[in-house]
Amino acid sequence: MIDGNNEGARRSGPSVVSCGDLAFSYPGSEGAALTGVSFEARAGEYVGVVGPNGGGKSTLLRLLNGLIKADTGSVSIGGLDPAAEPFEVRKRVGMLFQNPDNGLVAPFVEDDVAFGLENLGVGRAEMRERVRRAIRAVGLEGYERREPHTLSGGEKQRVALAGLLALDPEILLLDEPTSMLDAAGRREVLERLEELRGTRTILHVTHHLDELLSADHVLVLNAGELVADVFPKRLVSDAKLRRENRLALPTASRLAAGLRLDPAQLRTPEELAEAILRRVKLGVEAR
Amino acid sequence: MRIELESVRHVYAPGTPFEVEALRGVSLMIESDEVLGIVGGTGSGKSTLAQHLNLLLAPASGRILADGVDVQTIARSELRRRVGLVFQSPEAALFAPTVEEDVAFAPQRLELGVEETRRRVRETLELLGASHLAARPPHALSAGEKRRVAIAGVLAMAPEVLVLDEPTAGLDPATREDLLGVLRALRDGGTSVVMISHDLDEVAEVADRVCVLEKGEERAVGTPEEVFYTFPEASLTPATVRVVRPLRGSHPEVGRPVRFEETLAALKELVGGQV
């Protein structure tokens, strides 16, 4: 990996997730899904994971969770090896999947949120309290007896998120949780994820770069290789990086970049409009 | 083909406790040679409307005319050949052992003969950039590849109108761009394209006209410029317009651009020598 592409790795603090030279191939497939991937995530960080489809992003999360075992290399998450102790790892690591439907197990919302707690053998009284709190944390009070197929995509993902939060994980792995949702559903889920920042370590795989503009650093995976570990503003400034890895900036950021304004500071189109007005005023005053 | 909807109403599960009036009298004209974007929130009736265009659903009241002829008088099979409908996540319906057999499904139903069927399969796969996938089994493909195959399967009927319900949902940005390019190419070639989408920025880039549906009624119909500068809600306004609109009060010269390039040009002009 080129040195300039590794700037994101130079941070400090205790490491909570780390991979060393990780490699994995799916049995029966031609190429390797991941080769030589090394990175670290520190406690409380919000880390983005981007790159073209098929590049290894989902594979990486599954290796972190112990759903698959690396061929070579080391993985440590929460101080544990997921290949050796998957059950212990899953007490501390919650994973949110792309398809909102296929993560819901039980016929009612309440029971689904309790599923993880049941697996851990938590006592009934404590379960009830934790389920109640988790449902409240995602804003779904009143939905306890709803059946999954009556819920919208955004609601289903919030139920899945509640199921994770009930276990109070230190680390969250998010595998494109909003890509199958419409704009409203996306907003619902992202709002809840915003609230979790800072209190937990989060790895967020996504195609929407605007979700990562305030990330601590961003991993770029392409064809199984970690081609970059950079700060988010690099994504905005480096057009070549974006082109090679099929990354697309949201419209407002592209407009800002085209006007030589700093997209990393401008989160919404309205903020960009304000910045433009200020620039125009300055221009008028200067003359 | 021009399709005209006259006060189309649709009610799901009439007379039961689950009764829902999904369309409350929608009137809309779909011209030939245009990309019409249909936008609206969940429950606005977009998908219900789409399924009326090839009569998978019939209106409870009102009429739908294709080139002036009531669609209920046209043979179903012919209507569905001329108006091709691609559902949300269409790849869920891929079933044949190979991609080319799946794309051949519709032409075979039309009994076009072996030569013509082969030609159509080849051409549509090429248009969608999926020729290299012809001999592969559909379920082994990536999400983007499956989407291309599914759309090819409908295009193989050579429809006059192509209706797509959320065609780019769940796709990565590069595949999305490719698909939008295909839609533009189809429009340029004479096919009408009706695109239902919740992604306003996408609709802003590609559509010639836009229809906004809300709770089963059309709230506005017109060019993107006419429609998108009307609504105060950010949820109904693409990013480009959300940037320009706050500037129009003090700087009306910025105009009403909607597409990215024209918006960037207008803003550069405005900021003047500062860039």
Add this chain to the structure above:
Amino acid sequence: MTAGRSLGQFYPVASPLHGLDARAKILGIAALAVGLFLVDSMAGLLLIAAAVVLLVAASRVPPGTFLGFLKPVAFIVALTVLFQIFFSREGETLLRWGFLQVHEGGISTGLFLALRILLLVSTAGLLTATTTPIALADGIENLLSPLKRLRFPAHELAMMITIALRFIPTLHEEAQKITRAQAARGADFSEGGPVKRARELLPVLIPLTIGAFQRADELAEAMESRGYRGGNGRTRYRELRFRARDALALVTAALVVVGGILV
């Protein structure tokens, strides 16, 4: 959107039956079902029928909904009755028309069998309409758990039932979606004889099945990553409490059955 209530789907209302422990209901309904086969007199059957009617009233499920449960078996019942009427040779001859004969025994047997079928379906419907799928699965698992010592997969069975019930509406919607997509490509599901129609269903059944397998994979991953590793050490969110009224219900069911046999 639910496609309407069908085949004994759970009816959410508060009633004495809804409040009973699932295990008591399963055993009680099972006892009634067995009783229906042990009873051999019309009087006994009518006694059980009276009990069932009272139970339906107690369940607060609208009678109309209940009759809806019986619709699917109407055909079988009619067939049974007709068969008995025209082919039984018991008792006095009532009618003769060509080679067709109607005997007294045929009518009474026909009615008996018809009533039995209807009562069987009703009792099953009572169970599923007043018991949530999870409670049912928990109840079954609990009742079968002594068999775990014999290596019987009681937990796995209950988990399978829960998941199947969870996904039935989802798969139903998926099937409808696929059917419409194929119809949009020219598939015709209404024409032709049974063989042709069965073949036309392949473009729906194949992707539905493939999709179901993919769902199963994703669901398994989600379950695993939420700490699932089989039934060992799992606790229950829902409680199964066997109380005095559940014992009373069981005893009542037993009495009705015995009464029906003796009458």
